[in-house]
Structures are given as C-alpha cells and as structure tokens.
Amino acid sequence: MRNDNKKSVIVGIFVLIGIIIFITGVLTLGGQQKKFVKSIQLTTVFDDVAGLQAGNNVWFSGVKIGTVRRINFFGDSQVEIVMNVEEKVREYIRKDSKATISSDGLIGNKIIVIYGGTTQAPPVENGDRLMSEMPLDTDKMMETLQENNKNLVTITENLKVLTSKIAQGEGIVGAVMTDSVLADNFKSILSNLEKASVNSNRMLVELNKFSSSLNKEGNLVHDLMNDKELYKNLQTSIQGLQATADNAKVLTENLNEVTYKLNDKSNALGMVLNDEEFASRLKHTLIYADSSTMNLNRGLEALEYTWPFRKGFKRMNKAKENN
CATH class of the missing domain: 1.20.5 (Single alpha-helices involved in coiled-coils or other helix-helix interfaces)
Known part of the structure; x- marks a missing residue:
C-alpha cells in the first residue's frame, strides 16, 4: 500500500513538472512570437520573398517588433506578406516607411526589416500597406562575381602576354625599354627640348626688355603712343599724303584718258600718231x-x-x- 502511494506521488510530481515546463514553453514561445501582445497588421508586397516563411521576425531600427503571420500570392506573380506588429511601436512607424527582406546574421533566417519614414507622414494604422524594396539578390551577385572573375582571368592572361613581349623588346614600348640606341635618341630629344625651353625663356626676357625700351620717353614708338600733338601732325601728314595720292590717281586717270585718245584715230593727234x-x-x-x-x-x-x-x-x- 505504501509502495502504491509512493508511486502515485512520484508520478504526480513528474506530471506537475511536465505541466510547468509546458506552460513555461508556451509562454516563452508566445512571448517570442508576440502571441500575447496587442498588435496591428501591416502588409507589403514583394516580387520574390527569397525563402521568407511565416513566423519569421519583423525588425525596426534593430529591435524585434513582430512576426510574419502569413504569406499569400498576390496579383500575377507577386507575394503579399502579412505582419503582426506590436501596437505600442505604431507611432514610430510612418506611412512612408519601407520594408525589405534581410537575413538574421550572415546565414541566419530571413527577416523583414522596416526602415525610413519621415515625421511629416502620419503613423501607420491597422491594415496599412508599406512600400517594399527588393533586397540584393545573392544569386545575381554570385553570377556577377563569376563573370568578373572570368574577366580578371582574361585580363591577367593578356597582361602576361603583353609584359612578355615588352621584355622581349617587341613593339614600340618594348623597343623604348630595351633598345639602348633608341634610349639615347630619346635622351637627346629631351636634351634638345630642354635647350629649346631655355632659349624660349631667354627670348621672352629679351622681348620683355624690348617692350620696356619702347615705353621709354624720347622713343619714337613712345612718342607716337603718348604725344597727342605729334599724333595730330602725323594724322595731318597722312591726310595730306592721302590727298596727294588721290590727286595722283586723278592725274593718272586723265593721262590714261589722253593716252587712249592719242591711240584713237578719230582725232587729229591720234590720226597723226597712228595713221x-x-x-x-x-x-x-x-x-x-x-x-x-x-x-x-x-x-x-x-x-x-x-x-x-x-x-x-x-x-x-x-x-x-x-x-
């Protein structure tokens, strides 16, 4: 009889411990899943959820604020994400906030990250839909990296061939680097360029001296540029020369006309000279x-x-x- 009672007590203790563990587990899981927290529903739409599953976490500013409740197909080929978000953080999430898919750690589970939003926009309400932004596709990134690796291999092979030809003295660059005669000619060219530069500087100095001497008083150029009376006299002389040139032009035209008439047989002198x-x-x-x-x-x-x-x-x- 005692043995039966002892067994019953032991079984009761184990059952009680099991119930306590069960309740603790339920409360813990419920706390993690936000099952016992007042929440609102927010939705967003992605073209590809990249392995996201119901029950995955929702984060905002590095803080877990909810979970993914369910995933539905939407439209032709899109996917709608329904999220449960704690009601107490509603005022911090704005209607112009965005949602994207990220990873919990380097190779962890997929999560939803809510970010952005401005203070000018009002807080979200139950049932609002957030704008989505597609995350970087790791598969496409790997394809791009593979392509870049192939390009790098090709470039490396080309550089190997190029440097080999340069080392053997092939091509212009190889000839410049390996041909001593060509190198001497190149040095000579540089030396001549340096001499030309020195001569150019010397010429500039001489031109500066010459231009300075032109500006000295008593110099003809200086007087022409600064003496107004001399300028007027010179202008008058030029005008006189112009008048003389005009008169000479008229005289030449008259002589041409007389010569033409002398060459014409229609007048007495022309007849005497030409007939x-x-x-x-x-x-x-x-x-x-x-x-x-x-x-x-x-x-x-x-x-x-x-x-x-x-x-x-x-x-x-x-x-x-x-x-």
Whole structure:
C-alpha cells in the first residue's frame, strides 16, 4: 500500500513538472512570437520573398517588433506578406516607411526589416500597406562575381602576354625599354627640348626688355603712343599724303584718258600718231611747202634786181643803216 502511494506521488510530481515546463514553453514561445501582445497588421508586397516563411521576425531600427503571420500570392506573380506588429511601436512607424527582406546574421533566417519614414507622414494604422524594396539578390551577385572573375582571368592572361613581349623588346614600348640606341635618341630629344625651353625663356626676357625700351620717353614708338600733338601732325601728314595720292590717281586717270585718245584715230593727234598713210601725206605736204618757200625766197631775191622794185629796196636798206 505504501509502495502504491509512493508511486502515485512520484508520478504526480513528474506530471506537475511536465505541466510547468509546458506552460513555461508556451509562454516563452508566445512571448517570442508576440502571441500575447496587442498588435496591428501591416502588409507589403514583394516580387520574390527569397525563402521568407511565416513566423519569421519583423525588425525596426534593430529591435524585434513582430512576426510574419502569413504569406499569400498576390496579383500575377507577386507575394503579399502579412505582419503582426506590436501596437505600442505604431507611432514610430510612418506611412512612408519601407520594408525589405534581410537575413538574421550572415546565414541566419530571413527577416523583414522596416526602415525610413519621415515625421511629416502620419503613423501607420491597422491594415496599412508599406512600400517594399527588393533586397540584393545573392544569386545575381554570385553570377556577377563569376563573370568578373572570368574577366580578371582574361585580363591577367593578356597582361602576361603583353609584359612578355615588352621584355622581349617587341613593339614600340618594348623597343623604348630595351633598345639602348633608341634610349639615347630619346635622351637627346629631351636634351634638345630642354635647350629649346631655355632659349624660349631667354627670348621672352629679351622681348620683355624690348617692350620696356619702347615705353621709354624720347622713343619714337613712345612718342607716337603718348604725344597727342605729334599724333595730330602725323594724322595731318597722312591726310595730306592721302590727298596727294588721290590727286595722283586723278592725274593718272586723265593721262590714261589722253593716252587712249592719242591711240584713237578719230582725232587729229591720234590720226597723226597712228595713221601711217596720213603721216606720209603730211610729210609730202611739208616737203612741198618747204620747196615752195625756197622758191618764194628765190623769187623775192630776184625782185630786188628787177627795175620796178630796185628803188624800193635801196630805200629800205638806207633806212636800216640810219637806224
């Protein structure tokens, strides 16, 4: 009888301990899942949830504030996330806040992270839908890294070939780096460039001196630039030269016109200068006139010895002698 009572007491103790453990576990899980906390529901929509499951946590500013209640398909190929969020943090989450999917640690479970929001927007209310932002796709990141690795391998191989050719003296760069004659020529070019630079600096100094000397008083250039009276005289002289040039131009035009007329047979001088037949006739006429004049002079001399005119010529000679 005692043994039966003892067994009953032991069984009762184990049952009691089991009940206590069960209740403690329920309370603990309920506390973690926010089952016994007053909450509101918020939703968001993603194109891809990347393995997110119901029961995963919701975080805000590094603090766990709720859990994912359920996941529903939405629209054509999107996914709607329904979240239970503690009602006491509602005032800190604004309607323009965003939700994204992240990981709890490096390889931990997927979580929902709520972030952002401005004070100008009102707090969220039960049933509000937050804007979503797709997280970085690790698969695409790995594909990109793989592609970059391939490109790096190709670049490394090309650099290996290039450096090998340079070391062997192939190409312009290889020739410059390995050909001593070409290196000497390059040094000579640099030396000549340095000399040219020195000469250029010297020329600039000489030009500065020359320009300074031009600005000294008594210099013609300085006087021309600063003496207003000299400038006026020079301007007057230039105007006079311009007038002379204009007159010379007019004279030249007149001479050209006279020359043109002299070359034209339509006038007397032009005919004399240009018409050979007329000139020949004029020459014969002058010859005849000269011959007639000689004959006339002979006739007049003969008249002096004729009887009717002899007395008249004697009187004329006496009058000349008296004068």
